[in-house]
Amino acid sequence: MTDSLTLPQYDWPTMEPGWVWLCGAGPGDPGLLTLHAVNALQQADVVIYDALVQEAILQWAPQAEHVYAGKRGGKPSAKQRDISLRLVDLAREGKRVLRLKGGDPFVFGRGGEEAQTLIQHGINVRIIPGISAxxxxxxxxxxxxxxxxxxxxxxxxxxxxxxxxxxxxxxxxxxxxxxxxxxxxxxxxxxxxxxxxxxxxxxxxxxxxxxxxxxxxxxxxxxxxxxxxxxxxxxxxxxxxxxxxxxxxxxxxxxxxxxxxxxAGETPRNLDPLGRGRPAEQA
CATH class of the missing domain: 3.30.950.10 (Tetrapyrrole methylase, C-terminal domain)
Structure with a gap:
């Protein structure tokens, strides 16, 4: 994987200092990121990322500081309050902050809590959906x-x-x-x-x-x-x-x-697993 990508021509939004972009990284495969996510990675000063974000994805933000804020069951992890307030502090320092979350940030990802915290503290946000697992x-x-x-x-x-x-x-x-x-x-x-x-x-x-x-x-x-x-x-x-x-x-x-x-060369185990009894193209 290369460290940078050339985005196609488009009026891509600019990440301004003091803003936090809350972005879904998709379920794992880096190819499932949206172009808006890639645009964000290329502009960020700081990337706060979760446990399910692939290391290869972070390579598209070589200019940024990478801060791990993952949560995994049964393992020591940062408290949600501390993560949310860290985003506030970084934005107030004038950083361009990318909060990168596995899947979609609003699907069981606490993205709503983080975005609400930011807005309550007067921080500008942009929401970038991701493909949910x-x-x-x-x-x-x-x-x-x-x-x-x-x-x-x-x-x-x-x-x-x-x-x-x-x-x-x-x-x-x-x-x-x-x-x-x-x-x-x-x-x-x-x-x-x-x-x-x-x-x-x-x-x-x-x-x-x-x-x-x-x-x-x-x-x-x-x-x-x-x-x-x-x-x-x-x-x-x-x-x-x-x-x-x-x-x-x-x-x-x-x-x-x-x-x-x-x-990989395998053959289908069953061409009609639902037992429809007719070709799939027939309603």
């Missing part, structure tokens, strides 16, 4: 988050709240009954409880599930399982976070849409 990560695994033969809705859930436990505010019975396809962020630590709640609420034990770890990176691993076996299979596999859990029949589409496997 719950969509892009599943796509890299060959799992469409929506498919018209499976679902007309999708439910996104976080596997833990600010206490580190499974969110007590979630109505698992309602989720189990209403979520055609369920995508769970940061759910591996509490997968036994989550699966148990869904099974108790009536989801079938043989419902297809997938666990996508380190999505879109060279270390990506995908486990296909069922809701009843998911917790045991994760433990037996030795897979580690970060991971996205997907529960629903759309997981079956990986049998035909594992495009990375096809590139």
């Amino acid at each position: 719950g969509i892009g990560g599943l796509a890299y695994a060959g799992i469409p988050v929506t498919h018209r033969d499976v679902n007309q809705s999708v439910t996104f859930v976080t596997g833990h709240d600010q206490t580190g436990d499974t969110p007590s505010s979630l109505n698992w019975k309602a989720i189990a009954e209403g979520a055609q396809v369920l995508v769970i962020y940061m759910g591996m630590k509490h997968v036994d409880r989550i699966a148990g709640e869904l099974l108790t609420a009536g989801r079938p034990a043989d419902e297809p599930c997938a666990v996508v770890c380190s999505a879109t990176t060279e270390d990506q691993q995908v486990l296909e399982t069922t809701l009843g076996q998911m917790a045991a299979d994760i433990e037996a596999s030795g897979l580690k976070p970060p991971a996205i859990l997907c529960i629903g029949r759309s997981v079956l589409m990986r049998q035909v849409l594992d495009w990375q496997g096809l590139i």
